[in-house]
Amino acid sequence: xxxxxxxxxxxxxxxxxxxxxxxxxxxxxxxxxxxxxxxxxxxxxxxxxxxxxxxxxxxxxxxxxxxxxxxxxxxxxxxxxxxxxxxxxxxxxxxxxxxxxxxxxxxxxxxxxxxxxxxxxxxxxxxxxxxxxxxxxxxxxxxxxxxxxxxxxxxxxxxxxxxxxxxxxxxxxxxxxxxxxxxxxxxxxxxxxxxxxxxxxxxxxxxxxxxxxxxxxxxxxxxxxxxxxxxxxxxxxxxxxxxxxxxxxxxxxxxxxxxxxxxxxxxxxxxxxxxxxxxxxxxxxxxxxxxxxxxxxxxxxxxxxxxxxxxxxxxxxxxxxxxxxxxxxxxxxxxxxxxxxxxxxxxxxxxxxxxxxxxxxxxxxxxxxxxxxxxxxxxxxxxxxxxxxxxxxxxxxxxxxxxxxxxxxxxxxxxxxxxxxxxxxxxxxxxxxxxxxxxxxxxxxxxxxxxxxxxxxxxxxxxxxxxxxxxxxxxxxx
Ligand code: NAD
Numbered sequence: 186x187x188x189x190x191x192x193x194x195x196x197x198x199x200x201x202x203x204x205x206x207x208x209x210x211x212x213x214x215x216x217x218x219x220x221x222x223x224x225x226x227x228x229x230x231x232x233x234x235x236x237x238x239x240x241x242x243x244x245x246x247x248x249x250x251x252x253x254x255x256x257x258x259x260x261x262x263x264x265x266x267x268x269x270x271x272x273x274x275x276x277x278x279x280x281x282x283x284x285x286x287x288x289x290x291x292x293x294x295x296x297x298x299x300x301x302x303x304x305x306x307x308x309x310x311x312x313x314x315x316x317x318x319x320x321x322x323x324x325x326x327x328x329x330x331x332x333x334x335x336x337x338x339x340x341x342x343x344x345x346x347x348x349x350x351x352x353x354x355x356x357x358x359x360x361x362x363x364x365x366x367x368x369x370x371x372x373x374x375x376x377x378x379x380x381x382x383x384x385x386x387x388x389x390x391x392x393x394x395x396x397x398x399x400x401x402x403x404x405x406x407x408x409x410x411x412x413x414x415x416x417x418x419x420x421x422x423x424x425x426x427x428x429x430x431x432x433x434x435x436x437x438x439x440x441x442x443x444x445x446x447x448x449x450x451x452x453x454x455x456x457x458x459x460x461x462x463x464x465x466x467x468x469x470x471x472x473x474x475x476x477x478x479x480x481x482x483x484x485x486x487x488x489x490x491x492x493x494x495x496x497x498x499x500x501x502x503x504x505x506x507x508x509x510x511x512x513x514x515x516x517x518x519x520x521x522x523x524x525x526x527x528x529x530x531x532x533x534x535x536x537x538x539x540x541x542x543x544x545x546x547x548x549x550x551x552x553x554x555x556x557x558x559x560x561x562x563x564x565x566x567x568x569x570x571x572x573x574x575x576x577x578x579x580x581x582x583x584x585x586x587x588x589x590x591x592x593x594x595x596x597x598x599x600x601x602x603x604x605x606x607x608x609x610x611x612x613x614x615x616x617x618x619x620x621x622x623x624x625x626x627x628x629x630x631x632x633x634x635x636x637x638x639x640x641x642x643x644x645x646x647x648x649x650x651x652x653x654x655x656x657x658x659x660x661x662x663x
Contacts, residue, residue, distance in 0.1 A: 186640040187488050192503055192525065193302055193499070193502055193523050193525055194523065194525065195270050195274075196270060196271050196274040196275075196498050196499060196520050196522050197270045197271070197273050197274035197524075198279070198524070199274070199520060199523050199524040199527075200278060200520070201222065201277075203524060203527070203643060203644075203645060203647060204222055204651070205222075206644055206647070206650060207648050207651055208222075208647075210222050210636075210638055210639065210644070210648065211337065211648065211652070213505065213651075213655055216382055217655060217658060217663065218658075219356055219505075219661065220658065221251065221280075221651060221655060221658065222251045222277075223656050224248055224249070224273045224276055224277060224553070225250060225251060225252060226248070226249045226324065227246060227247070227248040227249075227269055227272065227273055227276075227511045228243075228246065228247050228248070228320075228325060229244065229246055229269065230244070230245045230247075230316070230319045230320070231243070231244050231245075232245070232315050232316065232319055234308075234311050234312050234315050235612055236304075236308050236312075237308075238310070243297060243298065243299060243312060243315075243316070244267075244297070244298045244481075245267075245295065245296065245297040245298070245316050245319070245320075246267065246268075246269055246272045246273075246295060246296050246297075247261075247270040247272070247275065247293065247294075247295040247307075247320050247325040247331070247333075248269070248273050248276040248289065248293060248294050248295070249291070249292075249293045249331065250273070250276035250277045250279065250280045250292040250293065250294075251277075251280040251291045251292050251654065252291045253280075253291055253654055253658050253661065254283070254289050254290055254291045254656045254657060255290075255291055255329065255330055255659055256290060256291070256327065256328065256329055256330050256331055256332045256430065257279075257290060257291035257292060257330070257331050257332075258279060258283060258288070258290035258291070258292070258293060258331075258332050258333075258334065258366075258551065258552075259275065259276055259292060259293035259294035259295065259333065259334065259336075259548075260275075260294060260295070260333060260334045260335055260336025260337075260339070260367075260547070261294075261295040261296065261333045261334070261335070261336055261339055261343070261347075262275075262294070262295070262296040262297070262336040262337045262338055262339065263295065263296070263297050263299050263300075263301045263337070263338030263339050263343075264296070264298075264299070264300070264337055264338050264497075265298060265299065265300045266298075266497075267296035267297060267299075268296075268298070268541070271498070271535050272294045272295060272296045273294075274498075274519075274520060275294035275296075275336075275519055275520075276292050276294040277292060278291050278292070278294075278519055278520070278540060278541055279291075279292030279293060279294055279548070280292025280383070280650075280654060281541045281646070281650035281651065281654070282540075282541045282542070282544075282545050284649075284650040284651075284653040284654050284657075285541055285542055285545060285625050285629075285646055285649055285650040285653075286542075286548065286549050286622075287621070287624075287625070288548055288549060288551075288552040289552075290332070290515050290548070290552070293331055293333075294336075295318055295320070295325075295333055297312070299312065299338075301338050301339075306342075309343070310346050313343050313346045313347060313350075313546060314346055314347075314349075314350045317346065317347040317350040317351065317633065318350055318354065319406055319556060320333075321350065321354050321355075321364070322349050322354070323340075323481060326347065326351055326364050326365065326400035327351075327364060328358070328360045328361065328362075328363035328364045328555075328558070328559070329360075329584065330557060330628030332363065332364060332365060332366060332551075333347065333365050333548065333549070334365065334366045334367045334551045335367040335421070335547075337420070337496075340367070340379075340421065341367060341368060341369040341374065341378075341379065342369070344365050344366070344367040344368045344369075344372075344374075345368050345369055345372040347364070347365045347449075348361070348362055348364060348368050348372060348373065349372075349637050351364040351365070352364075360558065360559055362558040363555050363558035363559050364534045366378065366551035366552075366554040366555055367547075367554070368378075368550060371662070373553035373554075373557075373558055374554060375550065375553055375557050375564075375610065375614060376609070376610040376611035376614055377423065377550055377610075377611050377614035377615055377618070378547075378550045378551065378614075379425075380425045380429075380506055381425065381546045381547050381550035381551075381614075381618060382421065382422045382425070382426075382430070382517070382544050382546045382547035382550065383421070383422050383423070383425020383426035383427075383429060383495075383517070383546070383617060384425060384426075384429060384546055384615065384618060385544065385545060385546015385547065385549065385622055386408035386422065386425075386426040386430075386493065386495075386517045386543055386544065386546065387425075387426060387429040387430055387433070387434065387544070388546065388618060388619050388622035388623070389542060389543050389546075389622050389626060390430065390434075390491070390514065390515060390536055390538075391409065392433065392515070392622060392626040392627075393513075393538060393626065394407075394409055394439075395587060396626075396630055398634060399536070399633070399634075401535040401631055402534075402536055403511045403512040403513045403534075403535070403601050404489060404534065405512055405513065407477075408434075408654065409430065409434040409435065409436050410434060410436070411435060411437065412435075412436045412437070412438070412490040412491055413437050413439045413451070413488070413489040413490045413491070413494065414427065414430060414431075414436050414437065414438050414439065414489060414490065414491045414492075414493060415438075415439060415440035415441075415442070415484060415485065415487050415489045415491075415492050415511065416438060416441055416442070416485050416493040416495055416517075416608075417441075417442040417481075417484075417485060417492075417493065417494045417495055417496045417500060417518075417521075418442070418494070418495040418496025418497070418517075418518065419441055419456075419459060419460055419463060419469075419495075420495065420496065420576075422495045422517045422518070422544065422547075423493065423495030423496065423517060424456065424460050426493055426495060426517055427441070427456045427493070428456045428457065428460075428605035430432045431453070431456055436491070437452075437453035437489065438453055438454045438456055439451050439452075439453060439454070439489055440454075440484045440487045440489065440536070441454055441456075441459055441461060441469065441475075442481040442482070442484050442485065442496070443468055443469045443481060444468060444481075445467075445468030445469060445470050445481070446468070446470055446478055446479050446480070446481045447477070447478040447481035447483075447484035448469050448472055448474045448476065448477060448478070449475060449477065449478055449484060449487060450474065450475040450476035453473070454475050455474065458472075458474065459472060459475075459585060468572070472631070480637045481501045482500065482505070485500065485501060485505060485509060486505060486508040486509055486510060487510070488510050489510065489511050490512065490513060491510065491511060491513045491514075491515060492509065492511035492513070492515075493514075493515050493517050494514070494516060494517065494518050494521035494522070495518050495523075496518055497518055498518065498519060498520035498521055499520065499521070499523055500515070500518075500521050501521055501522045501523070501526045501530075502522075502523045502525065502526050503523065503525040503526055503529070505526075506522075506525070506526035506529035506530055507529055507533070509530065509533075509535065511535070512534075512535060512536065513535070513536050513537075514530070514535060514536070514537045514538070514574075515537075515538040515543045516537065516538065516539055516540035516543045516544065517540075517543055517544050518540065518544070519540045519544065520540060521540070522537060527641075527643065531660060532642065533613040536641075537641065537642060537643055538642055539643040539646050541641055541643075541646050541647070541650065542625055542626065542629060542642075542646050545621075545622070545625065546621075546622065549617070549618050549621045549622075550614055550617075550618055553614055553617055553618075560580040563612045564610045564614065565608055565609055565610050565612065565613050568607070569607035570607065570608065572607040572608070573605055573607040576604055576605050576607075577605060579604075580601050580604060580605060583596055584596070625649075628649045629642055629645040629646045629649055630642075630645070632645040632648050632649060633645040
């Protein structure tokens, strides 16, 4: 990757710089400011697993940034680049993210230094179970203290192994399933968790476009319909965001950047077909319906309306920021824009919807899953049929009116079916997520538009989040 490492602050330094920029505009006592900023603890574990006839040693981390609310929450990432600096930066972002979307958690994050593609499934299971064992025995996996979730390189499968490992170690814990979120539906998961982060990106963009004043700041106008989108990383987050924006909002996906290059087509790429191609061939190379670009990162600079970095941190940095053409960047990944690039882009007038807010859909639905696990009942189970019965009463009355009025008035053909059906778990989850994303955006937009000293959405979201964390610390007597 083309990075100017010498001048660029590290990921954690970037988060600190952005934090400092926000607290400079607040009136916090210096001691409290420092307390919020620092990472409380980072545990490093090295463990051996016997694989392929020999013992292999793995290094993992679990960092706890702030325990102003417990449990603390944050994903576990499997990638070769995992290091202490990165997990600490990601844990800090989790603290602010949870405060911003009002999920009652402190911030945490974990990582294992591994390339999961180099291992067979049964090997990954052994490694994951051993890692989970090391964390669980120190309460770094625990329904009331620390609840991991998926992140880059992990998904439902790994979360199910972790949940099972915890349950084996805590056989009488009735809330064992709440020790981790992002589990598959048959293992205590919740409908809509896999799509949640990408869905949240869609809801965030919809809410942005409901604020014409904010849209005007980016130099754009109108709605999502017809907007040209470039997405980097067609993994869990990028794929769902691109798919929904295209299929439900009429946006056109003109660029897809993956590890091995990028595809470009100004008429729009077929997201599903590209995803299937990647599934079969391991990358985008060779896909016929689009122009292949070997140096994928250059497509970040492609002419488009909305750029969605959804792969990894640091991809928009001092080396390419000045060439980014998109007037709007939505940070689906964590930390894709470095602090240096953020300065350059703000100067250019690019609007950035920051990671802390943009990808909060994952933790929001994780929160719903955790609540579901603790309450031991699926959302909607008690009320759905009762809701349907009450709707039936109205539909019956309307049917009488329909008969009575003859040609003067008639019920719309699909009204009855639509209105009668009570919401299932997936609809409730989407509704809760939509509400969360709207309210959080409104809080940030309010600060952005009402304060002369706040010129960007990132600073606005830090202000909202830090203020809430500070309030919570104060309430504890700190
Ligand atoms: P994922 O592993 O499912 O997908 C990542 C995708 O990016 C993969 O398709 C991978 O091939 C691609 N990729 C990796 N390196 C790349 C590179 N250099 N250039 C282009 N593409 C590259 O991971 P994910 O869960 O979708 O997470 C992506 C980002 O979103 C991460 O920053 C993660 O922290 C963040 N995030 C994820 C969630 C979640 O619920 N999964 C929640 C919040 C934030």
